[in-house]
Amino acid sequence: MQFTVAIDGPAAAGKGTISRAVAERFGFAHLDTGALYRAVGMKGGDPVEAARALSPEDLARDDLRTMEAGQAASKVAVIPEVRQALLDYQRDFARRAGGAVLDGRDIGTVICPDAEVKLFVTASAEVRAHRRWLEVGGEEAQVLAEVRARDERDMTRADAPLKPAADAVLIDTSGMSVEAAVAAACAEVLARL
Numbered sequence: 183m184q185f186t187v188a189i190d191g192p193a194a195a196g197k198g199t200i201s202r203a204v205a206e207r208f209g210f211a212h213l214d215t216g217a218l219y220r221a222v223g224m225k226g227g228d229p230v231e232a233a234r235a236l237s238p239e240d241l242a243r244d245d246l247r248t249m250e251a252g253q254a255a256s257k258v259a260v261i262p263e264v265r266q267a268l269l270d271y272q273r274d275f276a277r278r279a280g281g282a283v284l285d286g287r288d289i290g291t292v293i294c295p296d297a298e299v300k301l302f303v304t305a306s307a308e309v310r311a312h313r314r315w316l317e318v319g320g321e322e323a324q325v326l327a328e329v330r331a332r333d334e335r336d337m338t339r340a341d342a343p344l345k346p347a348a349d350a351v352l353i354d355t356s357g358m359s360v361e362a363a364v365a366a367a368c369a370e371v372l373a374r375l
């Protein structure tokens with residue numbers, strides 16, 4: 183069976199948590215596509231070469247979840263050749279047998295426009311910054327500034343900007359518990375299985 187769930191949205195909206203839960207619930211494989219861009223951003227050197235030569239070791243680095251990696255990712259993610267180099271890997275993953283969940287920024291719009299389920303998971307910038315701050319600590323105002331800077335870069339780039347696909351279901355997690363958000367996402371999958 184081929185069945186693709188595309189989950190897009192801005193930083194810290196809850197995509198990762200929801201994606202992992204949906205994958206586990208339905209026995210689908212899960213690809214965190216942000217990790218690809220984070221690994222490219224942290225590899226240094228020419229980002230296009232880094233994207234073409236991405237290795238399992240690059241994806242296993244311990245520092246991929248840091249704020250620094252997030253900023254580095256969004257900088258290399260504006261480069262069309264970087265996005266192109268990562269395209270086939272993501273598409274192949276999406277069409278593997280047994281079902282797949284991919285989360286990112288352009289899954290429903292560019293990578294898998296024919297995905298069976300498309301979700302756009304969002305929340306206010308303040309709520310997202312607060313969640314990220316609980317994880318990383320430091321100055322909350324600084325975390326909010328970084329979240330806003332990354333939103334701006336992701337939404338205004340020319341190639342594959344962050345935006346909901348026309349046929350995506352919107353889930354605003356601002357006032358939602360994790361359980362409620364996961365339940366809403368699972369209900370969308372169940373309705374189309």
Ligand code: C5P
Nearest residue numbers: 193215216217219255256259286287288
């Ligand atoms: O989702 P995550 O926060 O790990 O993504 C890091 C950055 O990678 C994003 O801010 C975005 O610039 C880029 N990205 C992207 N397209 C994707 C996934 C991530 O441009 N599909």
